[in-house]
Amino acid sequence: MSEPVLNIKNLTVSFPDHLVLNDLSIAVNKGDFLSVVGQNGVGKTTLVRVVLHQLAPQHGKIEYHPVFKRMKIGYVPQFRNIDEEYPLSIRDFVGLNLHDSHMPWLSKKERQKLDKIIAQTNLETIQNTPLGEASGGEKQKAYLAQALINDPDLLILDESTASLDNVRKFELLDLVKEFNEQQGVTVLFITHDIELAQKYAHDYLLMRHGTYQSGPIAQFKESDLEEAEHA
Amino acid sequence: MLSFAFMRHAYIAGTMIAIISGIIGVYVIGRNMSFLSHMLSEIGFSGASFGIFMSWPPLNGMLLFTIVSSVLIGQMSSKSSRREASISAISSLFLGSGILFLSLANKNASDATSILFGSMIGISQSEVNQILWLSIAVLVIIFFVYRDLRFDSFDHVGAEVKGVNTQLISIVFLVILALSVSVAAQIVGSLLIFVLLTLPASSAKHFTRTVSGMMIFSIGAALLGVWLGLYLGYLTNWPVSFFIAMIECAIYFGALAWNRIKNA
Numbered sequence: 160m161s162e163p164v165l166n167i168k169n170l171t172v173s174f175p176d177h178l179v180l181n182d183l184s185i186a187v188n189k190g191d192f193l194s195v196v197g198q199n200g201v202g203k204t205t206l207v208r209v210v211l212h213q214l215a216p217q218h219g220k221i222e223y224h225p226v227f228k229r230m231k232i233g234y235v236p237q238f239r240n241i242d243e244e245y246p247l248s249i250r251d252f253v254g255l256n257l258h259d260s261h262m263p264w265l266s267k268k269e270r271q272k273l274d275k276i277i278a279q280t281n282l283e284t285i286q287n288t289p290l291g292e293a294s295g296g297e298k299q300k301a302y303l304a305q306a307l308i309n310d311p312d313l314l315i316l317d318e319s320t321a322s323l324d325n326v327r328k329f330e331l332l333d334l335v336k337e338f339n340e341q342q343g344v345t346v347l348f349i350t351h352d353i354e355l356a357q358k359y360a361h362d363y364l365l366m367r368h369g370t371y372q373s374g375p376i377a378q379f380k381e382s383d384l385e386e387a388e389h390a
Numbered sequence: 391m392l393s394f395a396f397m398r399h400a401y402i403a404g405t406m407i408a409i410i411s412g413i414i415g416v417y418v419i420g421r422n423m424s425f426l427s428h429m430l431s432e433i434g435f436s437g438a439s440f441g442i443f444m445s446w447p448p449l450n451g452m453l454l455f456t457i458v459s460s461v462l463i464g465q466m467s468s469k470s471s472r473r474e475a476s477i478s479a480i481s482s483l484f485l486g487s488g489i490l491f492l493s494l495a496n497k498n499a500s501d502a503t504s505i506l507f508g509s510m511i512g513i514s515q516s517e518v519n520q521i522l523w524l525s526i527a528v529l530v531i532i533f534f535v536y537r538d539l540r541f542d543s544f545d546h547v548g549a550e551v552k553g554v555n556t557q558l559i560s561i562v563f564l565v566i567l568a569l570s571v572s573v574a575a576q577i578v579g580s581l582l583i584f585v586l587l588t589l590p591a592s593s594a595k596h597f598t599r600t601v602s603g604m605m606i607f608s609i610g611a612a613l614l615g616v617w618l619g620l621y622l623g624y625l626t627n628w629p630v631s632f633f634i635a636m637i638e639c640a641i642y643f644g645a646l647a648w649n650r651i652k653n654a
């Protein structure tokens with residue numbers, strides 16, 4: 160438990176018209192379950208894009224733990240364009256992310272990985288359903304399965320529960336919790352749902368425009384968030 | 391029938407064309423590019439006219455125009471609304487000049503009709519060879535980018551997360567699409583390109599739910615259309631493109647009906 164898997168140091172990101180992240184620092188340890196909260200537009204998704212190397216910061220850096228030569232990150236993005244007409248089955252969709260081989264067909268090892276993740280995410284009975292016809296909760300599970308198929312060290316969920324009802328969102332997070340506890344996957348959970356954060360996360364990062372606050376989730380005060388929302 | 395060289399040529403070229411159209415068509419559906427492939431076939435028409443004007447083989451003119459324009463289109467805005475407008479603009483430019491080249495070339499009208507509607511029967515040995523090489527080139531390129539192309543075509547957001555170079559993939563795909571359109575036009579003509587390029591793949595998605603399944607189905611549907619179409623054309627002396635179009639449409643409407651019944 161010595162060095163953090165992800166050490167974010169003095170991160171500053173600005174777009175031509177405005178500053179989004181301002182000197183943000185936080186360390187995330189292996190096996191952590193960190194909930195990132197904050198109002199719309201404070202830069203939660205921007206932070207994720209820097210972690211994923213999709214965006215270069217103006218200042219600061221992110222140190223990844225040296226044990227992971229190249230840290231494997233699974234990411235469930237906030238937006239995805241899957242419409243009703245989407246043709247592929249859930250199983251084929253999840254398998255898109257396999258890349259242990261370059262052949263047009265899946266190798267035996269890849270088929271086993273696919274079977275395993277489908278079973279772990281409870282998608283067996285609906286694996287042949289077209290993803291376009293799946294419910295919101297089933298879609299999120301499929302996205303989760305695709306993100307987890309390569310055994311990532313870090314899993315990032317960007318408001319994956321936003322469109323789910325009270326039953327489905329617990330179902331999804333119970334799954335995430337299992338991966339967190341049993342496989343030691345570090346989790347970054349971006350959400351607006353404080354109840355969920357308090358139930359599942361170990362720590363929190365509250366983002367406001369330009370200032371940040373973090374600590375164990377037990378110390379999180381909802382008044383802080385309200386303050387942030389009215390700021 | 392196959393004792394005639396021209397029928398053998400037609401069958402060899404038609405088979406290759408059906409295979410690459412079946413594969414490319416699945417990506418065209420996945421990437422929502424039916425509109426673009428239609429435009430590319432019109433651009434192919436002007437390329438062929440330009441070829442005739444320059445006294446080149448029409449296929450070479452077609453390849454030149456479709457490849458250049460697809461790379462141009464690839465460089466342009468990726469916003470889909472702006473994109474359709476700019477694709478229309480580019481294709482009008484090419485189509486307009488195609489008409490000019492054709493009239494300047496001062497050839498008889500049969501050249502134009504064979505480009506527009508296809509002319510299966512006149513394919514020479516050297517044209518067959520060219521079609522074979524181009525098809526093989528398309529297959530080899532697809533083989534090398536298969537996984538990334540599949541990921542990007544069916545889940546663009548996920549592919550970006552994985553770190554796929556989606557811009558490069560997009561350009562590579564446009565080039566192989568241009569090659570396929572030019573090659574397929576040799577048999578069904580540039581007006582009916584989508585008969586082989588999009589109808590079989592659109593039918594496929596009603597029967598199967600995997601990328602590989604869709605490819606197998608749409609290759610099969612394209613092959614059936616081409617083989618049967620050639621045979622019927624041989625028997626009746628009616629245009630081969632007519633039969634291929636009818637067969638592919640029958641498969642497509644059959645797929646829709648099947649879908650209705652299944653969901654009823």
Ligand SMILES: Nc1ncnc2c1ncn2[C@@H]1O[C@H](COP(=O)(O)OP(=O)(O)OP(=O)(O)O)[C@@H](O)[C@H]1O
Binds near residue numbers: 179197201203237
């Ligand atoms: N590529 C970009 N160019 C310019 N501005 C951008 C870009 N991406 C994001 N922004 C701006 O940066 C700010 C932060 O955006 P971001 O998506 O990170 O917010 P967020 O915290 O994820 O919000 P939400 O809760 O709505 O998802 C917003 O004001 C947004 O308009």
Ligand SMILES: [Mg+2]
Binds near residue numbers: 203204205317
């Ligand atoms: Mg966001």
